[in-house]
Amino acid sequence: MESLFVLLLLLALLGLGLPVAWSFAGVVAALAWVYDANLNTLMLQGFRSLNSVILLALPLFILAGYLMESGGIAGRLIAFIEMLIGRRRGGMGTAMVGASGLFGAIAGTASAAVAAIGTLMIDPMEKRGYPRGYSAALLGISSLIGILIPPSITMILFAVATQQSVAACFAASIVPGLLLMGGLMVFNRFQVGRSFHETPAPAALPMREKMAITARTLPALLVPLIIIGGIYGGVFTPTEAAAFAVLAAVLIGMFIYRDMTVKKMCNSAVQAAETTGSIVLILLFSFIIGRIMVSQRIPQELTELVMAAVEDPILVILLVVSFLIVVGAIIDDVSITVVIAPLLLPLMVSVDVHPVHFASIVATSVVIGANSPPMAPLLYMACRIGKAPVGQAVMPALKLILWVAMPLMLVTTFVPALSLALPRWLGLM
Template structure:
């Protein structure tokens, strides 16, 4: 009963507009009062939990994302993808999806993809005949490819919160990420000519122009190969890979593309520090919440209660995934990953769901929740960046969820090998 009251309190605090970190602080205070916990001891334990080498990857990947946006890497990637796909039916929408996936494979965050890609692509898509609301909805959904294609901030948080291997969680989400990318491209191609007409593409580029675009994009294209190859090849750890990504973004932006200035570097550093500070506060309070819940045996009691009420493992898995989708429509992906997922993990393990498989389930559910009203943070951000009315983006977003994101989540949930085969092949499980 106390846990339900605390969950309601969290939703109320978020609903009245209190920042997420301070909403979690309110939850900590309520739990400490309910269970008479020693806050001094809990704060000390929380700070010790943050003292992790793995967590150093978090601010570094966030900084890398901002540096790649301001250093011209995102723009080159979009030009390259548009050159490859832009002249085909639905080409510009396909290019948006492909650019989101490629940018996500470097930056690891959905918000950076929305800002970088939306700024450059929404206006050209409208000129080519795409409804602005549809383009914003497609951007909102496709930006979540960045939490599935590693390196992923969400997977780092999940691994730290549940004490799993970061590399294994990275590998587990690759196939679902590629499936999401392919599904969005296929849906977009189906819509063109049926719901709206795409105008004629610009004239084809000459071979010399294509080679020039490819040459300019080559440093950006090599980044994800080096980062992922280094992690899975044992050359460096995820934290070292994040440091390499930051250094590479600065060098490429300043000395190769020359779009990076000292002012942009300072601005990107400040923005990443603000984002990191917010996430670290959420992590601190989530660790404390987790300590209290574990001490009071809440996850175990939840598992026993559900197992007593529902005996069929498939129904239990459906209940958990439905809950993740519903709660994801109200709270953000970081909160789900560091608080809700560890709470539900014992229940999923009890029905033989591997923790690394559960990482993929959580990530695919976030794709749905982050674009579902009432909160829909990424959909609303895409609308702001793309200057599209929210009411024009909601229906296309729900259709994308129904025909692409929801089937992906169900397939990921009930076909474990999609998530586990690659980590096993790489020797991570």
Template structure:
């Protein structure tokens, strides 16, 4: 109970606005007092946990995301995808969903997709008849496709925290990600004429214009194909793929699109270093928390407690899903992945849920939690970028979660084949 009280302290500190890293540090201090642990030993164990080659993929993918955002890659993706779907019913909304998925996959983070795609698309969507609140809600939810469609920083963290294969976690989240993408596109089409009074462009692009847009988009489109194909084709590891993504983003931004300048390159590097630094500090403290909780048998005791109250595996799955959504509405996806997920993993294993299947469940639950009040970090970020009050975005966001994200979460949870078939087919399990 003392350990669970320390975790409750984490939620309280985050809820009052204390920086995430210092909230984790406070929990480490509380647990060290509870278990009478030696701080020197704890810090040594924490630093050893960070000494892994796979973690090199984290700063590299973060840097690649910032480089792609400032190197003109997002602009070309938007132009190309709008060429494909822009004139169809719900075309602008569909373009935002697909672009967020593709760019979020290349960048590895949802925040990069919100920042890059939001600044490019919310204004044009408003001109096409979409309300800014709806556009911000669609951006907030579709940006989470970057968590599900690989390469994904969240899946890397899950694999490291639970000692699973990174490639297997990548593969497990692909089908749920595609289901979410298709569901959002269909939902958007269903809203035309009801909540959206779409104005479609009458202008048709000439064949020469279409060819120009397609040719300019080829370097941007080649990146996810090479990165993902290289990982699953055995050409390079996820860490090597991240290094390739950085190199490709620099070369494309400097020499192909020529949008990258020395000043932008410097700023992207600084931003990536700041983001990586904050994540690494969180990881350090989270690894220490995890070790103390395991030493105190908290995961096992939690599993035993739930099993003593509820024996039905279906009910246990529902309880875990609700808990992940609730926690996701309060704290960020990194915290969920490196602290909450390992804590719940023994309970999931006790009801025959494969750890890689659980990775996909965590990813799909974050989609709902990160857009749910009171914190709703992704939704509020999308509102800030879109220049709209959050109260105008909450309603559309709740409809999207109820009709799309929640069904995808339930399908992912109760149909393991959606998550496990592809990793098994690729020989990763």
């Protein structure tokens, strides 16, 4: 009952228009009053939870994402991928999906991919025959490849909130991320010629120009390879990898591509600080909410209540996944990751779902929720960036969810090897 009260109160405060961080603060105040908790002690415990070397990766990866967006990396990636596959059927849409995956693997956030890829690609796609609504829907879902393919801000938050290995959570979401990318590419290829017609691509580029594009893109392509290879090769920790990503973004943007200026760097730092500040406040209050709920045995009582009502483990898993999707359509992925996921983790563990496997389940559920009405934050952001009417994007988004995102979530949920084989092979579990 208390967990339902927490969720309803949070939704009510968000519905009133309060910023997400202060909505969490309101929940903390209400719980402290109900349970007569000592706020001084709780704030101290919350600060100690934030005082983590692992969490340093969070602001660094966020800063790296903004720097790469303003440093010209996204444009080079798009040109490279379009050179490889742009002349094939559905080439522009496939290029958007591939660019979102590559940029997400560098920046680690879906919003950065929406802003960077959408600004550069939706207008050219319309000229090639793609409806703006369809392009925005494809961008909204493909941008979430970035929360599955590491480094991922969402996986860092999940690992910290549930006390799991960051590297293991990173590895667990790689295969689902690649499956999502492949599924979107296949769906897009079948849509071209059925829902709309794509005009032929320009003539193939000469080999010399192809080599020039590849050479210009190579520094950008090396960054995710070094980051991921360095983490799993034991060369550096996720926090050190984040610091390397910031350094690489500055050096590549300023000295190789020369798109980075001091003004752009300062603007990126300000945007990263604003984003980080909001997330850190949410984390602080979520840690405090977690402390109160654990002290009152709320997660354990929720587990006992559900297990008493539903005996079949498969039904329990489906219930949790359905709940994640519904909540994901109302609140953002950060809120789900740091509050809802830890609350549901004991229930999933009770039906033999490994916490690292649950990380992938949460991430694939967010892909659906973040693009599902009524809130659909990433879909609406993609429409705003692409100047597309929301009404024209809803049906394509629902088709993508039905034929790509939903099957991916079910396969990820009921085939644990997709998430656990790679972490075990790498010795992370």
